[in-house]
Amino acid sequence: MPTLSCIGAGLLGKTLCHLLSHQLTIGQVINRSANSSQQAVDFIGAGSAGSLDNLLPADIWLIATPDDGIAAAGQALFESGVLEAGNIVFHCSGSLGANAFQFASQGVSRASVHPIHSFANPSQSIQSFAGSHCAVEGEPQAVEVLSSLFNAIGALPFDIDGDRKVLYHASTVMACNYLISLLETSQQLLSASGVSSTEANPLEPLIRQTMDNFFASDAKSALTGPIARGDDKTVARHLAALEAEPDRPVWQQVYSALGNAAVPISAQQGQASAESLEIIQKLLTANISGH
Numbered sequence: 001m002p003t004l005s006c007i008g009a010g011l012l013g014k015t016l017c018h019l020l021s022h023q024l025t026i027g028q029v030i031n032r033s034a035n036s037s038q039q040a041v042d043f044i045g046a047g048s049a050g051s052l053d054n055l056l057p058a059d060i061w062l063i064a065t066p067d068d069g070i071a072a073a074g075q076a077l078f079e080s081g082v083l084e085a086g087n088i089v090f091h092c093s094g095s096l097g098a099n100a101f102q103f104a105s106q107g108v109s110r111a112s113v114h115p116i117h118s119f120a121n122p123s124q125s126i127q128s129f130a131g132s133h134c135a136v137e138g139e140p141q142a143v144e145v146l147s148s149l150f151n152a153i154g155a156l157p158f159d160i161d162g163d164r165k166v167l168y169h170a171s172t173v174m175a176c177n178y179l180i181s182l183l184e185t186s187q188q189l190l191s192a193s194g195v196s197s198t199e200a201n202p203l204e205p206l207i208r209q210t211m212d213n214f215f216a217s218d219a220k221s222a223l224t225g226p227i228a229r230g231d232d233k234t235v236a237r238h239l240a241a242l243e244a245e246p247d248r249p250v251w252q253q254v255y256s257a258l259g260n261a262a263v264p265i266s267a268q269q270g271q272a273s274a275e276s277l278e279i280i281q282k283l284l285t286a287n288i289s290g291h
């Protein structure tokens with residue numbers, strides 16, 4: 001079996017090494033401290049703790065340091081002289097491409113594989129990783145080998161254009177992190193209205209139903225409410241009420257920015273008149289720009 005060595009065996013690195021240990025022989029596992037490297041080896045159940053000062057050859061290298069350390073770790077690997085033509089070096093950052101590795105190729109194939117998965121709990125991730133989508137880009141040999149390996153551990157690899165990968169990553173951040181911002185902002189508005197949500201959260205069924213409608217069809221079918229109906233007077237009343245909460249300017253900003261994104265969806269539906277949508281857009285845009 002080909003050998004996989006890993007520089008940066010933290011949450012993601014040690015989980016992937018464990019999962020790939022049925023497909024590959026695990027070679028060196030390298031963290032900053034010897035103690036941390038050994039703990040990762042224990043978790044993986046294979047490999048040996050190594051150090052950047054004593055690198056041994058391997059067919060595939062996973063660089064899973066935090067993003068800021070990827071280029072330097074790749075460079076250190078290159079300068080160690082252990083890389084040979086035909087080797088593969090990859091990282092798992094969502095926002096960086098294979099070109100984060102700046103070292104001269106010399107027959108080494110470079111790639112990135114970004115799993116859309118949270119590795120916060122590696123023991124759980126070992127069980128739940130199968131079914132995770134993974135964005136893969138880079139040099140053809142590396143893309144082919146890594147796609148096949150990730151397929152073998154149950155992932156769903158898909159190709160992505162390295163030049164546009166950062167947009168893909170912004171999409172995952174919006175879908176995951178900013179969804180939390182939206183839910184929390186809705187929650188704060190609910191509390192400000194005086195509705196208590198300590199026992200049953202009255203927004204929860206609405207949120208789940210909306211998600212189900214979106215994934216069962218599309219935005220055009222799922223959008224309801226004042227912007228879908230072209231009800232500019234309700235939008236104006238919302239904005240006036242939000243304006244009366246000057247301590248929380250972010251409420252207005254979120255309402256206006258996301259309302260603006262709803263206008264073209266409403267236009268596609270065709271229920272609201274063009275005039276009402278124009279009024280709504282002007283109200284929301286004026287609000288965002290503070291005029």
Ligand SMILES: NC(=O)c1ccc[n+]([C@@H]2O[C@H](COP(=O)([O-])OP(=O)(O)OC[C@H]3O[C@@H](n4cnc5c(N)ncnc54)[C@H](OP(=O)(O)O)[C@@H]3O)[C@@H](O)[C@H]2O)c1
Binds near residue numbers: 010013066067094118
């Ligand atoms: N966590 C996720 O859910 C997730 C999801 C998708 C993609 N990713 C990507 O996966 C990569 C790793 O993220 P992570 O969350 O696994 O990070 P992490 O848990 O912080 O682990 C980073 C590891 O890198 C080691 N390290 C740092 N600098 C090093 C260096 N110069 N030489 C050798 N080892 C070094 C650390 O060793 P010490 O223990 O000795 O400090 C640590 O074990 C990042 O590119 C991230 O964007 C993460």
